[in-house]
Amino acid sequence: MTAASPAGARRLSLLLVTDLAYEARGRRYCDEDIFLGSRLRETFDVALCHPRDAAALLEGFDTVLIRNSGPVLHYREAYDAFCSRAGELRTPVYNPLGGRGDMAGKEYLVDMSRTGFPVIPTVDRAADLPELPDVPRYVIKPKLGADSVGLRFVTAAEAAAELGRAAEGSLLVQPLIDFRHEVSFYFVDDDFQYALYAPDPERRWVLEPYAASAADLEFARRFIAWNSLTHGIQRVDACRTADGALLLVELEDLNPYLSLDRVGEEVREAFVARLKTSIASLPR
Missing domain, CATH: 3.30.470.20 (ATP-grasp fold, B domain)
Known part of the structure; x- marks a missing residue:
């Protein structure tokens, strides 16, 4: 998986995980990763793969770079398998898999809201809805969502009903500010x-x-x-x-x-x- 530079130094091999076919509203993910791949190839030996294939292909690479791979919600089982396999092989992953932000879901928004961080007020239980500002409309979205997947605008009553039906702690509600x-x-x-x-x-x-x-x-x-x-x-x-x-x-x-x-x-x-x-x- 590696090659030598003209000076004989070993080049690091890099598996760039991306979904070039993913369609995002208002953005062309593929163009960005084609550009990045070409520039990273100046320094590293680079191979591209789809996120569903990453677990099977990462052995032998020095590093895995996760780029525009789309919302994990769309391939959760494959992502979990990749994380497990990377841990087994002790392959460095970029970004490292211990991130506390969206990498781990959006629970941090609830925690930050409770502890006074400057975030949009956020709750995940119907009993806590009165803690939010009283506004005509609210935003509701899944904690494990990304790229606006599952995001909807609702009234307070609809938000309470949605939280009541959903699995406990699976949704977030914020005021539409x-x-x-x-x-x-x-x-x-x-x-x-x-x-x-x-x-x-x-x-x-x-x-x-x-x-x-x-x-x-x-x-x-x-x-x-x-x-x-x-x-x-x-x-x-x-x-x-x-x-x-x-x-x-x-x-x-x-x-x-x-x-x-x-x-x-x-x-x-x-x-x-x-x-x-x-x-x-x-x-x-």
Whole structure:
């Protein structure tokens, strides 16, 4: 699975897990991973595989890189098999599989809401619905969802009914809040790379470069520090409320889409270089 460089040094082999056929609203996952694969191949021996095939193929690779592999909800059994097999072989996985954010489900939003983190208020039990702000509509979604899978807008009564019917603790409810825009902060390891925002709240993935302030980065870094991943790509998604405050929407730490087509060449090149360095330094 490995080859020698012209200088004779052994190159690390990298299994890039991606679903090039996955269709996401407003984004082309495949283009991003084709680009990343081509650039990573400059430094590593790279092979691409579908997430359903990863468990069977990872033996012999130095590292596995999980990229735009789609919501785990669509292939839960295969993902669990991959995690188990990676553990057996002690194959380094990037991002490491101990993430506490979306990688582990959205339970962290409930926990953070209870402990006073700046997140959108979140509950997972009908008895706790009165703790949420009184608004006309609420958002309900599965804890193990991603990419808006299963997300719906409901009334308070409908939210209570849904929580009553669902398996205990399987759903989240949040108020549908008014916000100015959504903004995402992108990190490699602990290093901030760039930020993008959606000026129009109705067009989430029409993104533009965003000049993050010191206060913005302090907000984002609080969640990076909380997650305590030693390596990896993380995306901190937030919304700016009508009064100017930032609230966490989600902490994506498994396979965050990077929107690299929305940043300038200099930023994109710096991101690729930092990612290569991070992968190469992953403990083995």
